[in-house]
Amino acid sequence: MNEDTRLSRRHALALLGGALTAGTALPSMAQPAAWPNKPIRMIVPYAAGGGTDVFARIVADGLGQRLGQTVIVDNRPGGNGMIGITAVQRAPADGYTLLFSLTSIIQNPLLYPNVGFDPFKDFVPVSEVGRQPIVFTVSNKLGVDTLEGFIKLAKASPGKYSYGSYGNGSSAHLYAEVLQDAAGIRLLHVPYKGETPAITDLLGGNVDAVFVSAKGVGQHVAAGKARSLAVVGTARAPLATTVPTFKELGFAGMDSVGWFGLYLPAGAAPEITKRLSTEVATVVQGADAAARIDAMGIIPVGSTPAQLTATMRADHERWRGVIQAKNIRLE
Incomplete structure (x- = not known):
């Protein structure tokens, strides 16, 4: 072995020894920075100022404090939520x-052709953030104060009485379809672009009943301008504790409450999903946020990813049956 060869070998060994000495540093240089290390964007597929937006901002503020990064709410309304979802x-x-x-x-993939997304494949469920009970409320002009009384009127005059919902294909619309079948009545559906105009027309006597949130109609019921007869869900609404549930009144199929969920795009790291789920539960179950959420008529939840997935699948099957049976399609 000549001198040049020995020098080359010693040089190679020296480089290898240096790399081994720095071995503990090299992997860390290749690792991405710990999450989160910059602001997070929370897309809300509905307009700013509405109930969903207000709730999202409560959650975003709490998450920002827990994660040490700003969580920016980005409103993307339109297409019944599909613009933001996409x-x-x-x-x-x-x-x-x-x-x-x-x-x-x-619900949207069941209602619209070619929505362009699969809720079970294109997103990672993080947490069911809250639930919102819906109340069936009637106009004072009907002169009834019980669900039984309303059904008696509707049976006597099929198709005469109307109900307002916050949109074609909305949960309110679907609840009403279930009620009509269960009670053996026929009502005229009047869809609105949101619950506020539906409530306005109820108070003005332009529709006979509405399916809306307890928060939305609560002040009017308290003022004696309308009467809530029943609540969708398995428990009475926090803002309508004197109103019985449909289940209490003997009507099955009215126990699936609307919910709010938090998601990540498909492919998100499991450790990030788990961290977010834990932090969401801490936020919404904390005394300060829970009080603000309760005041909105929303029940704070804060579930695991598996629990949200189970809720999604159960409601997907439930609403698939209703939508197909009633041939409800939206364009």
Whole structure:
């Protein structure tokens, strides 16, 4: 072996020894920075100022404090929520884009042709954030104060009485379809672009009944301008504790409450999903946020990813049956 060869070997060994000495540093240089290390965007597929937006901002503020990063609410209204949902579907799965959505995420694919997303394949469920009970409320002009009384009127005059919902294909619309079959009545559906105009027309006597949130109609009921007869769900609504549930009154199929869910794009890291789920539960179950959420008529939840997935699948099957049986289709 000549001198040049020995020098080359010693040089190679020296380089190898240096690399081994620095071995503990090299892997860390290749690792991505700990999450989160920059602001997070929470897309809300509905307009600013509405109930969903207000709830999302409570959650975003709490998450920001827990994670040590700003959580920016980004409103993307339109298409019954599908514009915002699609934006998250197409976002990088790096944990910096969240979706704050409603039950419509599993209803829209059943209602619209070619929605372009699959709620079970294109998103990672993080947490069921809250639930919102819906109340069936009637106009004072009907002169009834019980669900039994309303059904008696409706049976006597099929198709005469109307109900307002917050949109074709909305949960309110679907609840009413279930009620009509269960009670053996026929009502005229009047869809609105949101619950506020539906409530306005109820008070004005233009529709006979509405399916809306307890928060939305509560002040009018308290003022004696309308009467709530029953609540969708398995428990009475926090803001309507004197109103019985449909289940209490003997009507099955009216126990699936609308919910709010938090999601990540498909492919998000399990450790980020788990961290977010834990932090969401801490936020919504904390005394300060829970009080604000309760005041909105929403029940704070804060579930695991598996629990949200189970809720999604159960409601997807439930509403699939109703939508197909009633041939409800939207364009």
